Every structure is written in structure tokens, then in C-alpha cells.
Amino acid sequence: MVDVESVDFFTEPALVNDPYPYFDELRGRCPVHPVAHPGVVSVTGYAEAVEVYRDEQAFSSCNAASGPFPGLPEQPEGDDISVLIERYRGQLPMSDFLVNLDGEIHAAQRALLRKLLTPKRLKDNEERIWRLADRQIDEFIGDGVFEVGRQYSNAFSLLVIADLLGVPDADREEFRQQLGAEVPLPNVGETAQVSRNPLEFLFERFFAYIQDRRREPRQDVLTELALATYPDGSTPDLDVVVRLATFLFAAGGDTTARLIASAMRILAENPEYQDLLRGDRRRIADFVEETLRTESPTKSDFRLVRTTTTVGGVTIPAGTTVIMHPGAANRDPRQFDDPEQFRLGRGNVREHLAFGRGAHSCPGGPLARAEATISIDRFLDRMTDIRISEAAHGPTDARRYDYEQSFLLRGLTELHLTFTASS
Numbered sequence: 021m022v023d024v025e026s027v028d029f030f031t032e033p034a035l036v037n038d039p040y041p042y043f044d045e046l047r048g049r050c051p052v053h054p055v056a057h058p059g060v061v062s063v064t065g066y067a068e069a070v071e072v073y074r075d076e077q078a079f080s081s082c083n084a085a086s087g088p089f090p091g092l093p094e095q096p097e098g099d100d101i102s103v104l105i106e107r108y109r110g111q112l113p114m115s116d117f118l119v120n121l122d123g124e125i126h127a128a129q130r131a132l133l134r135k136l137l138t139p140k141r142l143k144d145n146e147e148r149i150w151r152l153a154d155r156q157i158d159e160f161i162g163d164g165v166f167e168v169g170r171q172y173s174n175a176f177s178l179l180v181i182a183d184l185l186g187v188p189d190a191d192r193e194e195f196r197q198q199l200g201a202e203v204p205l206p207n208v209g210e211t212a213q214v215s216r217n218p219l220e221f222l223f224e225r226f227f228a229y230i231q232d233r234r235r236e237p238r239q240d241v242l243t244e245l246a247l248a249t250y251p252d253g254s255t256p257d258l259d260v261v262v263r264l265a266t267f268l269f270a271a272g273g274d275t276t277a278r279l280i281a282s283a284m285r286i287l288a289e290n291p292e293y294q295d296l297l298r299g300d301r302r303r304i305a306d307f308v309e310e311t312l313r314t315e316s317p318t319k320s321d322f323r324l325v326r327t328t329t330t331v332g333g334v335t336i337p338a339g340t341t342v343i344m345h346p347g348a349a350n351r352d353p354r355q356f357d358d359p360e361q362f363r364l365g366r367g368n369v370r371e372h373l374a375f376g377r378g379a380h381s382c383p384g385g386p387l388a389r390a391e392a393t394i395s396i397d398r399f400l401d402r403m404t405d406i407r408i409s410e411a412a413h414g415p416t417d418a419r420r421y422d423y424e425q426s427f428l429l430r431g432l433t434e435l436h437l438t439f440t441a442s443s
């Protein structure tokens with residue numbers, strides 16, 4: 021067992037494949053506990069994480085995606101560092117992106133998205149998501165074997181968002197080629213390089229689309245996005261709209277691709293679920309939910325303490341970085357019975373925190389759920405006897421799975437499956 025007092029979560033490779041014993045150990049000591057990284061407090065308890073997520077006043081999202089890297093350039097002092105945050109927030113990585121904004125600016129930009137990610141839009145898109153799933157599966161259905169991320173979920177999850185945003189048909193293939201490739205994440209041990217900017221292609225494309233639609237409105241989704249107004253009726257700058265659109269790919273691509281891979285691993289490891297879900301498709305939604313709980317794709321989510329505050333009886337000074345792990349909160353035994361157990365039909369499963377909570381909670385949750393549910397549905401229709409490839413992952417009693425060396429996301433580096441194509 022690792023020593024939680026000395027091991028650095030951000031740089032310790034031993035925590036990558038299985039971080040759960042570390043989370044349990046921390047939670048066992050205290051659900052709000054300092055970690056072996058200066059100025060960082062870890063929240064591993066469910067109730068405590070909800071408290072942090074819900075308290076926008078005390079916890080700033082300015083570091084939501086970057087955590088303590090690089091942190092503020094000035095040593096925080098006193099019990100209220102609001103002035104310091106406003107002075108330096110522009111210097112933090114991805115500072116203009118929705119997830120890192122606070123207060124009114126955040127609320128106004130989020131309202132722009134609300135029109136796009138409506139239940140109606142999702143319903144309208146559902147049929148196309150089925151087609152996108154089938155199109156990916158067509159490419160390897162004759163092979164009897166595939167690697168889930170590279171051949172299915174990475175491209176699929178990005179193309180679904182392209183479809184949602186109304187990327188014109190003529191550009192889809194280019195999107196597929198540009199976005200199908202793996203996006204590098206900051207590695208454990210390479211924490212200084214948090215600022216990733218794989219979004220240049222998207223930024224350029226959406227800049228051109230939105231500019232064009234503002235000049236010449238058409239009957240399409242991009243026009244709706246281009247002409248969306250703030251709640252007070254004013255028009256956002258072009259940059260704001262473009263950033264929102266591109267951020268959807270960053271926030272919704274990797275995460276959903278990892279969810280689908282985790283779900284497929286569980287399905288392939290447990291053939292009895294394949295029969296059960298094939299016989300009762302309505303239960304696929306439960307299966308996806310329990311996957312979200314047990315294998316939450318967002319591994320870490322951060323806040324900066326704006327005003328000295330108390331969570332779960334522990335006082336956290338202003339200037340502290342709080343690291344939350346949805347996967348730790350989702351295995352808190354005070355919230356979920358037998359939390360290690362994958363249990364289909366768990367009564368309170370939808371209380372999980374895989375999509376966060378509060379003002380920043382994931383607006384793409386319904387889409388991610390639909391993507392995973394439709395994917396499993398199509399796999400079960402088009403394949404039988406879905407198995408883990410022993411050639412790639414070893415025999416049942418000695419499996420080898422590797423997870424990405426990222427402290428932000430939890431995802432398999434590779435998942436090779438074998439199957440029989442349905443006749």
C-alpha cells in the first residue's frame with residue numbers, strides 16, 4: 021500500500037492503474053485531507069465534494085482544469101484572496117474557457133450553451149448518433165477484433181459533437197481525420213505541461229463558420245449558435261462563441277470515449293451482462309450509470325479556495341487548491357453500499373458525481389449517456405460473444421490493463437476485444 025502522507029498523486033506512476041486504494045486510504049483518514057503536494061487539500065468524501073461543488077462563493081473555478089499548475093504567481097495571504105484571483109486569473113491555463121469562469125460571466129456564457137444542449141436537440145440528433153455508431157462499427161465488423169478507443173470511441177465521440185454543432189457534411193471527413201487521432205494529455209510526472217492546446221484546428225474552423233453565419237444567416241445549427249444572445253439580449257463577441265463551441269469537443273470527447281471503453285471492458289469481462297442487456301435494452305441505461313459511478317472518467321477536478329472556509333469540519337485556508345476526485349466520492353461507503361461492487365440496478369446510482377454538481381455541473385451529461393447507451397445497443401445488436409482479447413490483455417486470471425498516465429482523466433490506454441459478427 022502506498023503511503024498517502026508521502027506519495028505525490030500528481031507524479032506517482034503507481035497510482036495510475038488503480039488509484040482507488042489511495043482514495044480509500046485518504047478518505048479513511050479524513051474525507052478532507054492535505055496531500056503530499058504543497059498547498060493542496062484532497063476531498064475524497066461524497067458529502068464533502070457536494071459541499072465544495074455547491075459553494076461557488078468560497079471556491080473559485082479559475083483552476084478547475086489546471087489545479088496547482090502553475091498556481092498564482094504571488095503567495096496568497098489573508099482569508100479572502102478575491103483580489104488576487106481577479107488580478108491573475110487571466111494568466112492561468114485555459115482561463116477563458118467556460119469551466120474556469122466564475123459568477124456572472126460564467127452564468128451568462130453557460131446560458132448560451134443551454135439553447136444548444138436541449139432535450140429536443142438531443143432527441144433530434146439521436147437517429148444520427150445511431151448512424152455514426154454504425155458507420156464506425158462497419159469499419160471493423162468483418163475483422164472479429166478491434167481496439168475500442170482508436171477504432172471506435174475516440175472518433176465517434178468527437179463526430180457526435182460535430183454533428184450536434186451542425187458541422188457541414190462536406191467537412192465531416194476532414195474533422196474525422198483531424199480529430200480521430202489521440203489528443204495528448206498531461207502525463208503523470210510531466211505536470212508542468214498542463215496547458216494543452218490541441219484545439220487550434222477547431223478554433224480556426226469555428227471562427228470561419230460563426231463569422232460566415234453572422235454575415236449570412238442560414239437555416240442551420242451553426243446560425244443558431246452564431247446568433248445566440250446573452251440573457252440581457254446583448255450579442256457575445258465572436259471569440260466567446262467560438263471558444264464555447266471548441267470547448268465542447270475538449271470537454272465531451274475524451275471523457276465520453278473513456279466512458280465507452282470502460283463500459284465495454286466491463287461488458288466483455290462479464291458475458292452474463294451481454295445476455296441480460298440484449299434481452300432487456302432498457303437496462304443499458306442502468307449499466308452506463310453504474311459504469312459512470314465505478315469508473316468515473318474525470319479523475320480530478322479542482323477549485324481554488326477564495327475565502328477561508330470549513331468543509332466537513334476541516335478549515336481550509338484561502339489560497340489552497342482543492343482537488344476532488346469524482347471516482348473517490350463515488351466509492352464513498354457512507355453514500356453507496358458496497359461501493360467497490362458493480363451492481364446493476366443500484367437504487368441511488370444516479371446520485372453519483374461523475375458529472376460534478378452545482379453551477380458547473382456537466383451540461384453534456386445527457387449526450388454522454390445517450391452516446392454510451394446507443395453504442396452498447398449497437399454492439400449488442402451487431403456482435404455476439406464479445407470478449408477481452410487474451411492476446412492483448414492476458415488470460416482471465418492474469419489480466420493486464422494499462423491506464424493513461426494522466427491525473428485529469430481515467431481511461432484505458434488500449435482495450436482490444438474479440439467478437440463474432442451477428443448474422
Ligand code: HEM
Pocket residue numbers: 081084118119120130181267268271272273275276279316317318321322346373374375376377379380381382383384385387388
Ligand atoms: C462521460 C462523459 C463526461 C464526463 C464524465 C463529464 C464530466 C464533467 C464534469 C465533472 C464537469 C464539471 C467540471 C467542474 O465542475 O469543474 C463537466 C463540465 C462540463 N462538461 Fe462534461 N463530461 C462528460 C461529457 C460531456 C459532453 C458530451 C459535453 C458536451 C457536449 C460536455 C461538456 C461540458 C461542459 C461545457 C462543461 C463545463 C460546464 C461549466 O463550466 O459550466 N461534457 N463535465
